[in-house]
Structure formats: structure tokens, C-alpha cells
Amino acid sequence: MTSLTVDYEFDWGGRIKSWRAIEKMTIPLLECFEKAGAKATFFVSGETVESTKPFLKMIANAGHEIASHGFNHNLRYDLLTKEELLNEIVRSKGVLEEATGNEIIGFRTPQFRKNQWTEEVLTELGFLYDSSSVNTSLAGRYKERQYEYGLLPQIPVSTIYGRFPAGTKWINILGKKIDPHEHKVIYLHPFDSMSIKETLNSYRKEIPLSVLAFYLTRFGSILKTVEHLSKDSVTLASTVRKSI
Numbered sequence: 306m307t308s309l310t311v312d313y314e315f316d317w318g319g320r321i322k323s324w325r326a327i328e329k330m331t332i333p334l335l336e337c338f339e340k341a342g343a344k345a346t347f348f349v350s351g352e353t354v355e356s357t358k359p360f361l362k363m364i365a366n367a368g369h370e371i372a373s374h375g376f377n378h379n380l381r382y383d384l385l386t387k388e389e390l391l392n393e394i395v396r397s398k399g400v401l402e403e404a405t406g407n408e409i410i411g412f413r414t415p416q417f418r419k420n421q422w423t424e425e426v427l428t429e430l431g432f433l434y435d436s437s438s439v440n441t442s443l444a445g446r447y448k449e450r451q452y453e454y455g456l457l458p459q460i461p462v463s464t465i466y467g468r469f470p471a472g473t474k475w476i477n478i479l480g481k482k483i484d485p486h487e488h489k490v491i492y493l494h495p496f497d498s499m500s501i502k503e504t505l506n507s508y509r510k511e512i513p514l515s516v517l518a519f520y521l522t523r524f525g526s527i528l529k530t531v532e533h534l535s536k537d538s539v540t541l542a543s544t545v546r547k548s549i
């Protein structure tokens with residue numbers, strides 16, 4: 306079983322407050338999923354909602370899951386107090402529920418940064434699962450099982466070679482050597498699904514060359530990779546609801 310998850314945020318992880326990649330890539334991604342009969346989970350950053358409502362409606366109407374990716378993507382969620390975290394997540398859940406008309410039950414923290422309050426806050430707010438870690442033994446923010454207290458189901462992102470987060474960009478560089486999990490959880494962003502040419506055309510002037518160069522080391526078309534991986538993709542919500 307596979308679940309494709311899309312981290313849906315302002316360009317380049319909020320480094321630029323524009324939504325060019327969302328405008329360019331939402332429809333191609335939805336077409337990819339539709340072709341494969343796939344359902345995906347979109348972790349949507351609350352601060353993008355006001356600008357991208359028509360796209361969110363499109364995503365929800367196509368039967369994909371909308372989940373929360375916090376509100377302000379640039380904040381260090383690992384450094385927030387319990388109250389600050391609660392405010393951010395309440396705000397995110399509120400705008401997403403208003404925009405889609407659906408209950409929001411899943412969460413992924415921005416930049417995979419959890420702290421000792423994350424799970425408690427999610428439980429208090431009625432979330433049913435958290436996908437804020439990566440299934441790796443590497444130290445640092447990706448490490449699985451940190452700040453986990455068993456309060457709600459955890460669905461970590463899978464890894465390639467047991468080390469690298471299973472993002473489509475990494476899959477294009479390193480191949481599909483994903484741990485033989487029962488449940489493969491893969492992630493991508495609209496901005497890293499653009500072609501190399503589109504990426505250069507859209508961001509050459511704003512993104513430091515070193516960052517751009519790193520992103521452009523990938524090979525081939527991310528959309529082709531997405532299409533290939535989409536075949537048996539189901540939403541995270543459907544897997545959690547089945548196991549309750």
C-alpha cells in the first residue's frame with residue numbers, strides 16, 4: 306500500500322510568499338492522480354488558503370484528503386510553547402474546514418519539527434493521526450519516535466536506504482529503494498514537481514543559486530515518478546479510519 310502526500314505551501318517552503326507552483330502544478334498533479342485512480346493527502350499550510358481556495362475545492366471535490374500543515378510555515382514549530390502551538394493549529398484547522406466544508410483529522414508539522422506539546426495539542430483538538438516524522442534512525446529533526454507519547458496514531462514518511470526521506474525529488478536521485486514497509490508514505494511539493502526548465506524560469510532571480518543547484522541535481526520528470534508511484538495510493542485518513 307502507498308500513500309502519496311503533498312505538502313502544499315507557499316513557494317519553496319514559504320521562503321517566497323507566492324503560490325506560483327500551486328497555480329502551475331495543482332492541475333497536472335490532480336490529472337496524474339486521476340489517471341492512476343489514486344487518492345492523495347494534501348497537507349495544506351493555513352496561510353495559503355486565502356489565495357488558493359479554488360484549488361482546494363478542486364482537490365477536495367476529486368476525493369483527496371485535505372489535512373493540516375500548520376498555519377505559518379516559517380515558524381519553528383519545535384520552539385513554540387503549548388499555547389502558541391495550539392493557536393497555530395486551531396487557526397489552520399479552522400480555515401481549512403471553512404474552505405473545504407470537511408472535518409480535518411490529519412496533521413504534519415512544518416519542516417518535520419515537533420516538540421513535547423505537539424501530540425497533546427493534536428489530541429485536544431480532535432485530530433486522529435500525525436504524520437510529522439520520518440522513519441529513519443538518523444539524528445535530528447527527521448528522527449522517528451521522538452516526541453511520541455502514544456496519544457494518537459503516527460504515520461511517518463518512509464525512507465530510501467533507511468536514511469533519506471522518501472520524497473519524489475530524492476527518489477529521482479537515488480532510485481526507489483524504499484524500505485519494504487507495509488505502508489509506503491511518500492511526499493512531494495508542488496514546487497519540486499515543476500520541470501527543471503520551469504523551475505529555472507520561475508525562480509532564477511529569487512532563489513540563491515546554491516539552493517537552486519541542489520534542487521536541479523535531480524534527474525528526469527517528477528511528474529512521471531508521481532504517476533508511477535500513484536498506482537495504489539490511498540489517503541492517510543482512509544488507512545487510519547480502517548484501523549480504528
Ligand SMILES: [Zn+2]
Pocket residue numbers: 312313314318374378415416
Ligand atoms: Zn512543508
